[in-house]
Amino acid sequence: MTTVLEVSNLRVTFGTSVAAVRDISLSVARGETHCLVGESGCGKSVTALAIMGLLARNAHRSAGVLRFHDHDLTRLNERGMARLRGDKLAMIFQEPMTSLNPAYTIGSQMAEVLERHRGVSRAAALDRAAELLARVGITAPGMRLKQYPHQLSGGLRQRVMISMALMCEPELLIADEPTTALDVTIQAQILRLLQSLQRELGLALLLITHDLGIVARVADRVSVMYAGKIVESGPTAALFSAPSHPYTRGLLRCIPVPGSGRRDEPLGSIPGVVPRIAPDFVGCAFRDRCDHAIPSCSRIVPLRFGTSGHEYLCRLEGA
Amino acid sequence: MRRVSAALGGGIIAIVLLVAIFAPLLAPHDPYTQDLMLRMVPPEWMDGGSMAHPFGTDQLGRDYLSRLLYGARISMLIGVFTVITSGVIGITLGVMGGYFGGWTDDVMMFIITCRLSIPLILVALTVVALVGSSLTVVILTLGLLLWERFAVVSRTTTMQVRNLDYIAAARAAGASRLHIVLREVLPNIVTPLIVVATLEMALAILLEAALSFLGLGVPPPLPSWGLMIAEGKDYMFFSPWVIMIPGVALFVLVLGINLLGDGLRDILHTGRV
Numbered sequence: 001m002t003t004v005l006e007v008s009n010l011r012v013t014f015g016t017s018v019a020a021v022r023d024i025s026l027s028v029a030r031g032e033t034h035c036l037v038g039e040s041g042c043g044k045s046v047t048a049l050a051i052m053g054l055l056a057r058n059a060h061r062s063a064g065v066l067r068f069h070d071h072d073l074t075r076l077n078e079r080g081m082a083r084l085r086g087d088k089l090a091m092i093f094q095e096p097m098t099s100l101n102p103a104y105t106i107g108s109q110m111a112e113v114l115e116r117h118r119g120v121s122r123a124a125a126l127d128r129a130a131e132l133l134a135r136v137g138i139t140a141p142g143m144r145l146k147q148y149p150h151q152l153s154g155g156l157r158q159r160v161m162i163s164m165a166l167m168c169e170p171e172l173l174i175a176d177e178p179t180t181a182l183d184v185t186i187q188a189q190i191l192r193l194l195q196s197l198q199r200e201l202g203l204a205l206l207l208i209t210h211d212l213g214i215v216a217r218v219a220d221r222v223s224v225m226y227a228g229k230i231v232e233s234g235p236t237a238a239l240f241s242a243p244s245h246p247y248t249r250g251l252l253r254c255i256p257v258p259g260s261g262r263r264d265e266p267l268g269s270i271p272g273v274v275p276r277i278a279p280d281f282v283g284c285a286f287r288d289r290c291d292h293a294i295p296s297c298s299r300i301v302p303l304r305f306g307t308s309g310h311e312y313l314c315r316l317e318g319a
Numbered sequence: 320m321r322r323v324s325a326a327l328g329g330g331i332i333a334i335v336l337l338v339a340i341f342a343p344l345l346a347p348h349d350p351y352t353q354d355l356m357l358r359m360v361p362p363e364w365m366d367g368g369s370m371a372h373p374f375g376t377d378q379l380g381r382d383y384l385s386r387l388l389y390g391a392r393i394s395m396l397i398g399v400f401t402v403i404t405s406g407v408i409g410i411t412l413g414v415m416g417g418y419f420g421g422w423t424d425d426v427m428m429f430i431i432t433c434r435l436s437i438p439l440i441l442v443a444l445t446v447v448a449l450v451g452s453s454l455t456v457v458i459l460t461l462g463l464l465l466w467e468r469f470a471v472v473s474r475t476t477t478m479q480v481r482n483l484d485y486i487a488a489a490r491a492a493g494a495s496r497l498h499i500v501l502r503e504v505l506p507n508i509v510t511p512l513i514v515v516a517t518l519e520m521a522l523a524i525l526l527e528a529a530l531s532f533l534g535l536g537v538p539p540p541l542p543s544w545g546l547m548i549a550e551g552k553d554y555m556f557f558s559p560w561v562i563m564i565p566g567v568a569l570f571v572l573v574l575g576i577n578l579l580g581d582g583l584r585d586i587l588h589t590g591r592v
Contacts, residue, residue, distance in 0.1 A: 116493060
């Protein structure tokens, strides 16, 4: 499998007070779904924006390696990045309700992407748009192309966003919580759609989510992120069968499973919130919320390998 | 009620616009032809008036109705072109400051503050007095002075739009900055700017009238409404209609523009500007 995206030691800081992403490394191969999981504020979205080069101006990004195919993204200027974005490197946002420009029709917004990157005619671009809308399961695509965003429901808009991201046949698709804003039945449909598209097109998919249920269903690999750091990562099956980092275990305990657990037993939860991490922070960021924390956790965090071939950052021996 | 005021205002403007365009066809006489034997003929509805000169004649015997109709051209020209000039300047500055933020915005705000501290009518008077008065000079002077409301409104609305998801989505789809500003931001801030444009247009027309009244607006013998009032002021005690007729025309036009602006603002649900 060819590696499409390779990231190592990616670091994003805001000023001198906040380190949103701390030396994370991950890779996504062709045809692979890599899920980045974590609770709100742990740096998932910032990671996505950092890869796309879309960070706000007060953010500072540095990376050991940030490679998309043969392109070294750390060396590309804004113009070079703009050429890749929307072409080989596409992204879907969380909020389908506000991600479309209310001033233009669906067709004009979709066609524009292809016109910009491929220089094709409007008519040809609209044909492609209609074809893709049909492919993501929208009936009467010809009619939808002439409609404005406010005439579409949330689920339809997210389908439009997905097909828009596919206009130029991207090789990497970054989906930032693509189903969070949708209701549960639509969520399932969109996930199935993403999965089948990925299989057909051989996409590399970096899926950002806070929902472990989604991870279990679609991911090939998982990276669990906490306070700007990937604390545990590996193949989905391995990670779910032997979660080793206390944070991952805590997350899994928070999922209600019908049938297991007694009626009056409370659902698991992790007390506290994700702390704000300064750039000079050392030690394990989870130690204040962790049952297993010992004084040495504030100094060193060893990288360990779990029994089933995944890695995690904790002093605890593998489960 | 809102629709009524917008319709009324729009109707008045449409009529004045049509009059301005078709003035040569509508006017019964040439607005420049003097007839010293027929000076200060009163309008048709007063003693001594006739249908030959329905609104009478001025102190040089020129047909007042014809001058009034041609005067609509001056007012509309001033209104439209001043708004275009000031709109281009103000929106460019405002959108740049609002979209790029940071020091661009600081510079932009400084320029706006400077502009706000300039006494409008005095500077206009000085410029026209120095450069000499012509229609172009008046339009340019007013256009270069009246842009600050465009700048302020487009700046704040751009700031609101800038952080919306579809701007991020456009960037993620590879759009350039210029493209984002022109195609993604501008269409979404155009509504409040239309309202500003109507207000500025009314202001420009009134300022032109004021400048012309002071003898520094459009030069005679062009039939500007302000100039007509100025030329008539020596006769107003015995022939009040010479200032009443252009005065009413000016009032109705500005009222129409303001009604349209107010109505549009309410219909389009934008905040107060």
